[in-house]
Amino acid sequence: MTADKKTQCLEDLRMRILTQEIAPGSDLDEATLCDRYGMSRTPMREILQRLGGEGYVDLTQNRGAKVASMDLPVLRTFFQTAPMIYANVARLAAENRKAGEVAPLKAIQERFRAATQAGDAAEAALQNHRFHLAMGEMAHNPYLLPSLKRMLIDHTRLSQTFYRPASEDEAARVVTACAHHDAMIEAIERQEPGVIVDLTIAHWNLSRDRLERFVSPDPLPIDVLPMKDREDAV
């Protein structure tokens, strides 16, 4: 069916961008894509428009679509912002999750585990993406979700390197990350916001160094957003 074909195309393009099969900064030619996915320009343009809104691609007037780039100044703010968004989304997921939402999360986690064990970095990164996106949806907060989705795009693109461990220590980190996911599921199931916030911070710290090193060989001193402890405010 036509609507399904469009959804599939959209999902496929997202996936190819997330795995860097289509590199950051690449030009996306309408005609080529139409040919590849067997549809006319009108629905394809809608898809590109939508990918633009989600932050997967950059659109410029009369100059087509480019896959969103990952330049250093922007990525610096990524490391600044990620823990705040992730921690708060996780907390809300534990608080607001519905009963039927835990099983699908477990299913994703199984696929994630399988991919890490098979050493399939792209698939692991994708399933990790789906895992955190599912958690984001369990938070039931439409205001935070857009930022989470935006972060996960770059996080997933960066994390390819994390799932391609180059040493014993790095391999162990992947195993720990997988265990974190299991513990997160349990914390969500039991609705323990405090637990999942701690887990999320640990999860973030586990991969942060590796990701940063990928961004710049000389690690920058990143001062992450400190949020003052205000009773009246946040």
Next chain:
Amino acid sequence: MTADKKTQCLEDLRMRILTQEIAPGSDLDEATLCDRYGMSRTPMREILQRLGGEGYVDLTQNRGAKVASMDLPVLRTFFQTAPMIYANVARLAAENRKAGEVAPLKAIQERFRAATQAGDAAEAALQNHRFHLAMGEMAHNPYLLPSLKRMLIDHTRLSQTFYRPASEDEAARVVTACAHHDAMIEAIERQEPGVIVDLTIAHWNLSRDRLERFVSPDPLPIDVLPMKDREDAV
């Protein structure tokens, strides 16, 4: 020119939704809009698609566009999330603002002040929207901006009531809000993140009660997201 007409139409629709000239939940008929704005369906559909991505309208397969509704369960998360997003965006704006960005902010603030003094609630809400959006752009953080924009949609729609004061006390609050903006500009200009965070919290608290009362006559006990004071993490 054609591109400009599209931009104007997009901006006009945003405005009409923000001022509730088009009510939450309203159906948007393509043909009617095409007629009104003098363009064909193709660019109009792109506009609706874009408004959908931004959270102004909800799109459903084969069933057109509806202006995003403002239901109570969702608005509860609005009050939960707003201070966190606002405070962090403000902090980043003070830290990352560029020199040339302060003047435009001042210009918006003048229009805001004029609208409040003229008692034009819709215009005041719109200029307040533009003010906080401009601050958001000064934060130079593409990850937080989507959530800020999403919040500002509902905030602006709710805030109409705030700028239509029904008592001396409420009128005084509007004056205070205006003074807050002035102080924020100064804090941004001087790059004082601590100051602007305090101001932002005060600014939020000033309008919160009034907005909440508009949402539900019986004010709910809102427990705002507390962010633990972690050295290692956030």
Next chain:
DNA sequence: GCAATACAAAATGTATACATTATGTATTCA
């Protein structure tokens, strides 16, 4: 030989005709 301009080719943007899906109404059958 270099720069600037004019032209051609390719790509993006728009309008419209056609296809498909949803919806409301009327008719038929129990």
Next chain:
DNA sequence: TGAATACATAATGTATACATTTTGTATTGC
């Protein structure tokens, strides 16, 4: 009379032709 189905109508989705804008190339003038 009520429910269900078939049909008509309206609205959304897609394909394509046409318009506009950009960009690369070649030619001309200095």
